[in-house]
Amino acid sequence: MLTHPTLDLLHILGLNGMAKGFIDLNAQPEARTLDHAEWLALLLEQEKTLRQQLRFERRARTAKLRHTATVEDVDYRAVRGLDRSLFLKLATGDWIRARHNLLITGPCGVGKSWLASALGHRACRDDLAVAYHRVPRLFTALATARGDGRYARTLRSLARLDLLILDDWGPEPLNADQRRDLLEIVEDRYEARSIIVTSQMPVDHWYEIIGSPTIADAILDRLVHNAYRIELTGESLRKAKRADLDQPAT
Known part of the structure; x- marks a missing residue:
């Protein structure tokens, strides 16, 4: 008898x-054997699960x-030098809560962006604020923001993220x-938030890419200094998949 009014009130x-x-x-007929406290506990668990799922969906969007x-879908069989134990450690997310960084390097097509996206x-899922940016497009966006007065606000929004993914540097x-843009981003996040950087260039070449010795040092x-490293090797996984598709059926 109270079913409809109760549902209406819950939705309100x-x-x-x-x-x-x-x-x-x-x-469920068997649910009638539950006492009030058990019913309430199950309903609260349903509410918690739904809210967690909605938060995750917002975070992911x-x-x-x-x-x-x-x-869970990482392929450890691919020959690319991925350290399984290290990646499983990174998958716990503890390094983000400890405010460390992650640098993923390797040739084109070995899965750098895919691994960064998985993390x-x-x-x-852990209810952390995340954003993915391809570095060339981010620099273009910051240049535009500098010109129309949104530069400081854009940097503040980047600084608030728990994890910033800078892909394809x-x-x-x-x-x-x-x-200067990169220095501002790194400075704002130093020992406060985490960064993932992916690049085809080995880390020991980054100094040359930055250019200015003083800024490169900073x-x-x-x-x-507090970053984990994944250094991938091998042939492009995309090439391997194409080769498999090109194989004649037997």
Whole structure:
């Protein structure tokens, strides 16, 4: 008798997970053996689960990750030098909570962006604020923001993220504005938030890409010293997949 008024009230209060749980439990004859406290506990668990899922979906939309990738789907069989134990450690997300960085390097096509996206996806699941940016486009966006008065606000929004993914850095040398932009980003996040950087260039070449010795020292000192590293090798995985597709059927 109270089913409809109760559902209406739950929806009015924004307790949509509890409303769904109420419908599900009410349809189960065995649920009638539960006492009030058990019913309430199950309804609260449904509400918690729904809210966690909605938060994750919002985080994932905002992050705009390059790939739909998860840490559970990583292929450790691919010959690319991926340290399984290290990646599983990174997949826990503890390094983000400890405010460390991650540098992923290797040739084109070995999965750098995919792995970064998988870790970003996991961070979204852990209710952390994440954003993915390709470095060339980010520099263009910052140049535009500098011209229309949004520069400081844009930097503040980047600084608030728990995890910032900077994908596809290099090999083009930075100009003066880009050097300053990168220094501002790294400085704001130093020992406060985490960064993932992916690049085809080995870390020991980054000094040359930055260009100015003084600024390069400042950036790399803040970026590299507390960073985990994944150094991938081997042939492009995309080429391997294409070769498999080209094989004649037997």
